[in-house]
Amino acid sequence: GENVEQHPSTLSVQEGDSAVIKCTYSDSASNYFPWYKQELGKGPQLIIDIRSNVGEKKDQRIAVTLNKTAKHFSLHITETQPEDSAVYFCATGGGYNKLIFGAGTRLAVHP
Amino acid sequence: KAGVTQTPRYLIKTRGQQVTLSCSPISGHRSVSWYQQTPGQGLQFLFEYFSETQRNKGNFPGRFSGRQFSNSRSEMNVSTLELGDSALYLCASFDQRVQETQYFGPGTRLLVL
Numbered sequence: 001g002e003n004v005e006q007h008p009s010t011l012s013v014q015e016g017d018s019a020v021i022k023c024t025y026s027d028s029a030s031n032y033f034p035w036y037k038q039e040l041g042k043g044p045q046l047i048i049d050i051r052s053n054v055g056e057k058k059d060q061r062i063a064v065t066l067n068k069t070a071k072h073f074s075l076h077i078t079e080t081q082p083e084d085s086a087v088y089f090c091a092t093g094g095g096y097n098k099l100i101f102g103a104g105t106r107l108a109v110h111p
Numbered sequence: 112k113a114g115v116t117q118t119p120r121y122l123i124k125t126r127g128q129q130v131t132l133s134c135s136p137i138s139g140h141r142s143v144s145w146y147q148q149t150p151g152q153g154l155q156f157l158f159e160y161f162s163e164t165q166r167n168k169g170n171f172p173g174r175f176s177g178r179q180f181s182n183s184r185s186e187m188n189v190s191t192l193e194l195g196d197s198a199l200y201l202c203a204s205f206d207q208r209v210q211e212t213q214y215f216g217p218g219t220r221l222l223v224l
Contacts, residue, residue, distance in 0.1 A: 103153050
């Protein structure tokens with residue numbers, strides 16, 4: 001069945017360090033891979049997404065890489081700041097506008 | 112543009128009651144999906160609507176239902192509430208021209224006592 005595994009579940013870094021979150025998926029039909037950031041008391045906020053015809057995408061301090069053969073994709077945050085502290089979710093989409101989410105990674109950035 | 116709005120933001124109900132949650136998508140978006148978020152099960156897809164038609168449904172019991180109106184606003188209803196229905200219910204809006212790029216609202220937090 002459809003499944004997305006996300007690691008690690010918690011991540012603690014010092015301000016200025018890089019953070020990497022990894023996800024693997026099972027459905028070969030997945031062709032859309034968004035990442036969301038959720039702060040306390042708020043809904044998930046789309047921060048970056050990538051489609052299956054692209055291997056890497058970057059937006060300022062955030063980048064996502066995709067390896068379709070291995071069925072995994074990763075989020076990279078460079079020069080982390082305290083305001084990056086939140087829960088991050090990966091997800092996959094394979095049509096029909098239904099997203100399958102990973103379990104989330106709680107990122108803590110310490111000043 | 113204004114974002115996705117959901118009402119009410121918080122709700123307390125007792126077992127056996129029913130509840131209706133409302134979602135207004137981003138202006139111009141005609142597609143809406145609903146998700147349930149709990150600490151134990153994470154984010155799970157409930158259903159998706161486009162032009163008043165349900166196109167996709169997740170693995171939830173029939174107590175969970177929804178609809179979409181001609182102005183794209185959507186409602187979801189949960190009947191015969193159970194303690195396990197306590198969750199954050201999220202609505203996401205998306206532009207059909209950009210497949211699957213979904214923008215979430217702040218959610219409605221439902222507590223069932």
